Amino acid sequence: MKRISLTQHLIEEQRLHNNIPAELRLLIEVVARACKTISHAVGKGALGEVLGSADSENVQGEVQKKLDIISNDILLQANEWGGHLAAMASEEMETIHPIPNRYPMGEYLLLFDPLDGSSNIDVNVSIGTIFSVLKAPAGMSAPNEQAFLQPGSQQVAAGYAVYGPQTVLVLTTGNGVQSFTLDREMGSWVMTQREAKIPEDTKEYAINASNARHWFAPVQRYVDEMNAGKTGPRAKDFNMRWIASMVADVHRILTRGGIFMYPADARDPDKPGKLRLMYEANPMAFIVEQAGGAATNGKERILDIQPTSLHQRVAVFLGSKNEVDLVTGYHNEA
Secondary structure, three states: OOOOEHHHHHHHHHHHHOOOOHHHHHHHHHHHHHHHHHHHHHHHHHHHOOOOEEEEEOOOOOEEEHHHHHHHHHHHHHHHOOOOEEEEEEOOOOOOEEOOOOOOOOOEEEEEEEEEOHHHHHHOOOEEEEEEEEEOOOOOOOOOHHHHOOOHHHOOEEEEEEEOOOEEEEEEOOOOEEEEEEEOOOOEEEEEEOOOOOOOOOOEEEOOHHHHHHEOHHHHHHHHHHHOHHHOOOOOOOEEOOOOOHHHHHHHHHHHOOEEEEOOEOOOOOOOOOEEHHHHHHHHHHHHHHOOOEEEOOOOEHHHOOOOOOOOEEOEEEEOHHHHHHHHHHHHHO
């Protein structure tokens, strides 16, 4: 493949589809640059004294790792001054982060999970950054939380960076999904996969099986049928894969198919799920759908959900279309 940089791709996308104005291109490039900085910090590990707990909790009540806070600060500082944003929101912060008055206010809103898969940081397993871009509501004079509460179908761009043996940036602006690998020597993002496609059928699933006793009946039925293998109703053997890092699990699915599930369960029946709609489910659902897959909360398309709060949680079933359709059908039957 001819070496195409991220910038060249964005400019060519604008020429083809007229959907990436200069401000949006700048925003994506700045986020990608921040991901390079995070990748560098992750790569240093113990040498950079960034491992371990920060002895603090985020708004979700989760213990923060040092790299959670470092990554959050990197993204805030990188995106404050460019004039392309009106405000930001992060999984690590209670409320929105308006652009300081000394900088011009742009027309986009940025949401991010600065470091997904924190439990894997100290054991050197792939982690990542997830981001979502929305257009600020027309006529908005001062940003507030309400401005962010748009269904995922309104996203103008979404992506993630996975920090593994290679650092890879996966991006959609609504016309397919492209992957870029960080050339560490040159410091540039180079396209390494164009138009990623998730196979409609699969023999792999990802779920935290330790919660099986808490699953609701539709999930129990679906997983039991897969586990029954060739002699069961599905008449084929399935493999289970679970990395406990949504970025890494979704990247595997984008590369070779599969279904990722993080269902609600009986431990807290009133809680609709664990993953955050705005920072995790919406951007990943946008990417997965653009690659030919499907994403639901078990009942409805994730991108159709009208958010009611910044840190809203949701059940997630995403990946190979036929499998997502099947488990969603089991929920709707129930």
